[in-house]
Every structure is written in structure tokens, then in C-alpha cells.
Amino acid sequence: MKYLALIYADEQAWDRLADGDRQAMYARYREFADSAAAKLAGGGELAPTRAATTVRVRGDDTLVADGPFAETKEALGGFFVFDCKSMDEAVALAATIPGAEHGAVEVRPAHTEGAE
Amino acid sequence: MKYLLLLTNHADHLAQWRAASDEENRRLRAQESPKWGEFFSWLEEKGIEADGLELDDPKLARTVRVRDGETLVTDGPYAETKEQVGGYFVVECKDLDDAIEVASRVPVARRAPVEIRPLVTQ
Numbered sequence: 447m448k449y450l451a452l453i454y455a456d457e458q459a460w461d462r463l464a465d466g467d468r469q470a471m472y473a474r475y476r477e478f479a480d481s482a483a484a485k486l487a488g489g490g491e492l493a494p495t496r497a498a499t500t501v502r503v504r505g506d507d508t509l510v511a512d513g514p515f516a517e518t519k520e521a522l523g524g525f526f527v528f529d530c531k532s533m534d535e536a537v538a539l540a541a542t543i544p545g546a547e548h549g550a551v552e553v554r555p556a557h558t559e560g561a562e
Numbered sequence: 563m564k565y566l567l568l569l570t571n572h573a574d575h576l577a578q579w580r581a582a583s584d585e586e587n588r589r590l591r592a593q594e595s596p597k598w599g600e601f602f603s604w605l606e607e608k609g610i611e612a613d614g615l616e617l618d619d620p621k622l623a624r625t626v627r628v629r630d631g632e633t634l635v636t637d638g639p640y641a642e643t644k645e646q647v648g649g650y651f652v653v654e655c656k657d658l659d660d661a662i663e664v665a666s667r668v669p670v671a672r673r674a675p676v677e678i679r680p681l682v683t684q
Contacts, residue, residue, distance in 0.1 A: 491682040501665035552640040
């Protein structure tokens with residue numbers, strides 16, 4: 447069963463990090479990715495929300511706006527896709543993502559046809 | 563360049579789906595299915611690689627925080643917003659304009675926003 451882990455964190459704090467601290471955080475993420483490798487099915491780091499674009503289609507018009515669809519205190523900064531047996535396992539794995547220590551990780555189960 | 567496309571659901575639509583019977587939901591999904599078929603055919607025609615997932619109801623979400631070594635788990639999504647993430651695609655596009663075109667063709671863009679986020683490549 448697939449789960450999406452959405453990592454929300456303070457973007458400004460990330461911007462302010464000294465290069466050494468940032469490298470240390472990347473190293474911790476690599477460690478996480480190595481230790482969770484058997485249960486990872488994807489993931490990525492997102493460029494800051496100032497590079498976000500939101501698209502809406504109304505009738506024949508495509509409306510394009512700068513920024514994310516919702517303003518939140520912390521911003522979506524990255525994600526992982528888990529392949530786990532249960533929500534509990536996915537939550538336990540999410541708790542080992544470095545970002546969980548200063549931000550929040552939202553865990554979402556994938557939609558499965560069989561569940562309908 | 564890789565882009566994350568976050569597909570969203572509006573609270574009103576979620577409420578409709580929750581209120582509908584399984585049979586009604588199956589009928590609605592069947593109705594939507596040709597639009598998705600068209601979208602996937604278009605991606606294939608354009609040679610755009612897309613990988614993604616449709617998510618289950620946001621009310622099944624759990625949000626995890628670790629503070630001072632303690633894991634705190636709350637039910638529900640991170641943000642209490644009118645629109646919630648409902649799925650995603652990672653697409654390989656030449657530039658943002660191409661990603662906007664892909665986003666505008668995602669069937670759900672007609673009822674809720676699609677957020678485009680460039681991925682950082684290291």
C-alpha cells in the first residue's frame with residue numbers, strides 16, 4: 447500500500463541556515479533515505495514556495511497565479527512516497543524523517559480501487 | 563526539469579463524495595474516466611513522463627511531529643484549508659510553461675487548483 451508523506455517546515459528558517467547546517471540536514475536526509483530504502487517508492491525536495499505556480503481552469507480559460515494554492519504557517523518543502531503495510535507503519539516511518547523534528551509530516555494513504 | 567503537480571479537492575466536492583453511496587461514487591468515477599483517458603493519451607502523445615498517485619480522503623490523514631524525542635500524532639491533514647491535496651504527479655517538462663499546460667489539462671483543474679512546484683535537483 448502506498449502512502450504520501452508531505453513535509454511541512456518553516457521556509458524562512460531553511461533560507462537562513464548557514465551552508466554547513468544545510469549540508470548537515472541534507473546528510474541526515476540521505477541517512478533517512480538509506481535506512482528507509484526498502485520502503486521508499488519516491489520523493490523529492492521542492493523549490494521554495496516563491497517558485498510555486500497555481501493553475502485553475504474556468505471554462506476555456508487557464509488562470510495562472512504565483513504562489514501555492516493555500517497560505518500555511520509552514521510550507522510544503524518535500525515529500526516521500528512510502529510502500530508500507532499499514533498506516534501505523536507509515537506513521538512510524540514518517541516520524542524518522544528529519545523534518546518531523548521541527549516541522550510536521552502529513553501522511554496520506556493512496557486511494558485503492560478495492561476499497562470502493 | 564521535474565515538477566511536482568499537486569492536485570486538490572475542494573471541500574464541497576469532498577462533502578458530495580462522502581454523502582454519495584458507493585454505487586453513486588462508482589458511477590461518478592466511471593463518468594470521469596474518459597477525461598483521464600484523454601489526459602493520459604495526450605501525455606503519451608507529447609512524450610511526457612508522469613508518475614503519480616491518487617490519494618484517499620484527507621480525513622484519513624495523520625500528521626506527525628517529533629518534539630524532544632516524543633512522537634505526536636494527530637488525526638487529519640496538516641492544514642485546515644478549503645482545498646486539500648487529492649493526488650499528485652511528478653512530470654518531466656522543458657520549462658514552467660509546459661508544466662502549466664500539463665496542469666491545465668489535468669481533469670480536476672476545472673474544479674480545484676493544481677499547484678506546480680519545481681523539484682530541486684542536487
